[in-house]
Amino acid sequence: MGDAGLSISIVIPTLNAGRAFGTVLHRIMGQGQVPLEVVCADLGSTDATRHIVSQFPLARFVELSPPSLAGEGQGGGPSLWNRAMGEARGDVVVFLAQDAVPATGDWLSHLTAPFEDPSVGGVYGRQQAPLESDPLAAFRLGQRFCREPHWRRNRVGDNVRYKSLPFFIDNAAVRRTVWRGIHFNEHLPVGADRVWAREVVLASCTIGYAPDALVIKEVHPSLKAAYRMAVLTGYTDAHFKSDGGTLWPDSRHFMKRAAWYLLKGLAWGGLPYLAIEGLVQRYGYRLGRRVDRLGPTLRERIAPEIATETREPELDDLAA
Numbered sequence: 001m002g003d004a005g006l007s008i009s010i011v012i013p014t015l016n017a018g019r020a021f022g023t024v025l026h027r028i029m030g031q032g033q034v035p036l037e038v039v040c041a042d043l044g045s046t047d048a049t050r051h052i053v054s055q056f057p058l059a060r061f062v063e064l065s066p067p068s069l070a071g072e073g074q075g076g077g078p079s080l081w082n083r084a085m086g087e088a089r090g091d092v093v094v095f096l097a098q099d100a101v102p103a104t105g106d107w108l109s110h111l112t113a114p115f116e117d118p119s120v121g122g123v124y125g126r127q128q129a130p131l132e133s134d135p136l137a138a139f140r141l142g143q144r145f146c147r148e149p150h151w152r153r154n155r156v157g158d159n160v161r162y163k164s165l166p167f168f169i170d171n172a173a174v175r176r177t178v179w180r181g182i183h184f185n186e187h188l189p190v191g192a193d194r195v196w197a198r199e200v201v202l203a204s205c206t207i208g209y210a211p212d213a214l215v216i217k218e219v220h221p222s223l224k225a226a227y228r229m230a231v232l233t234g235y236t237d238a239h240f241k242s243d244g245g246t247l248w249p250d251s252r253h254f255m256k257r258a259a260w261y262l263l264k265g266l267a268w269g270g271l272p273y274l275a276i277e278g279l280v281q282r283y284g285y286r287l288g289r290r291v292d293r294l295g296p297t298l299r300e301r302i303a304p305e306i307a308t309e310t311r312e313p314e315l316d317d318l319a320a
Contacts, residue, residue, distance in 0.1 A: 007036040008112055009090030013076035015043040017052070017098040024101055025056050031108040034058075035094070041084045043076055062087055078184035078192035081169060085179050093179070097170035100127070100215035111173050111213035119153075121178035121205035122197055125171040125213030135267040136274060137219035139258055144168075144249060145211065152197075152207040159243040160201050166249065167197035167207060171215045178205055188240060189232040191247035198244050221273060223280050230281040234288025248285070 010028060014021070028038060038059040042049060053061040064076075064083055076084075085093055092115055094108065102108070107125070114123045126145040129137040144166045152165060172193065182199050184192045197207050237246050251257075255278045262270045 006091040006112070006115055007089070008033070008092050008094060008108065009088035010035050010038045010094045010096060010108075011081075011084040011088055012038065012040050012096050012098055013043065013080055013084070014040045014045055014049050014053075014098050015076075016045045016047045017049045018047060019052070021049060021098055022052050022055070024096070024098065025052065025059060027102045027105075028096075028108070029056060029058065030105050031102070032105050033109045033112070035108065036090045037088070039084060039088050041076065041080060041087065043080070078186045078188060078196075081184045081192070082186065085174065085176065085183075088176075091176055092173050093176060094173045095169045095171075096215070097217065100170055100217050103128070103214040103216050104212075107213050107215065110210045111171070114208035114210060115173070115175060117206065117208075119204075119206045120208050121175050121182075121200040121203075122167065123173045123208040123210055123213075124167045124197075125209075125215065126211045127168070127171055127215055127217055129217055129219045134219055134221065134270075135262060135265055136258060136270045137221065139261045140250065140254070141217070141219075143251070143254065143257070147211050149211055150209050152201055152209075154201050154204055160198050162191070162194050162198060162244045162247055163251070165194055165197045165201070165207060167194050168249075169193040170217070171213065178203075188236060190229065190236050191233070194247060195242070195244070198242075221277075223273075223277060226277050227280045227284040230284030231288035231291065234285035235291055236288075238289040239292070 012024070017024075025038065028035070035058065038056065040049070040053045040059055040061050041064050042061060043064060050061050053059045062084075064080060081095065084095075092112055094111060096102075111123055111125050114120045126147070127141050128145075129141050131138040152160075154160065178200060182196060182203060184196050186192070188195060201207055233246070233248050237248070255274065258274055259271060262268065262274065
């Protein structure tokens with residue numbers, strides 16, 4: 001049972017999680033607050049993920065058929081999140097990435113404590129990458145997640161921008177009663193977690209940020225992944241328009257700040273990758289905004305997730 005008598009379910013989308021997944025489950029079982037259950041929502045693992053889960057009494061392995069490619073790479077995507085919300089039994093459902101390791105034994109308490117306030121619909125925690133493994137990834141997450149707690153409520157005349165809501169499902173909690181009224185939007189190729197958070201705020205609920213609910217994530221840079229995310233973000237920004245602005249997670253000036261950070265830290269080896277990544281992202285984003293002008297075959301090759309999309313609905317019209 002959690003704070004204010006609320007029961008807590010933890011959902012972890014899994015796909016070939018590997019041996020390191022045992023560390024994540026061990027850390028969860030070592031929390032000062034005991035969850036009602038740990039649901040491993042699996043998308044078709046062929047490794048030992050099922051066996052690892054079976055070693056933990058509170059954990060259960062739930063096979064879900066793989067969702068469309070549109071959600072791949074962001075914790076299974078909104079279709080999986082909605083299905084997992086229906087599968088879990090807790091009043092509050094905590095989502096955690098399979099490679100996100102809770103930093104302390106109080107991670108779960110910090111993440112769920114804000115739900116003592118009945119106006120809180122969701123809470124997100126802080127993510128951090130090991131500085132020694134990838135200074136650029138550590139800087140990026142440090143820019144997205146500050147060290148001070150705060151609350152996001154709707155104010156008169158405030159259109160609630162996505163840049164003020166870095167609500168990423170990799171380390172976040174959702175109140176079930178709020179989700180029943182506002183589901184994750186399954187039309188979106190990217191950003192469904194942040195769109196959900198914005199809709200919750202616009203519905204006069206509160207989104208909280210708990211920086212002490214810290215998880216450590218190993219980030220493995222990939223130009224292919226950066227390009228794919230840029231294409232999908234460009235497409236989403238252009239075709240699912242919203243007053244919330246761009247769904248691109250980093251600020252316009254991120255590249256300059258990151259370059260200066262690498263120079264100051266004498267991590268010059270990361271500068272070539274940063275420069276190439278910037279070019280790849282700019283090209284991919286522009287292509288994503290225009291991908292509907294291409295023929296079906298080319299669209300399928302560039303972005304199969306959105307090859308069959310034809311509608312251009314407004315994000316605000318697609319709120320569940």
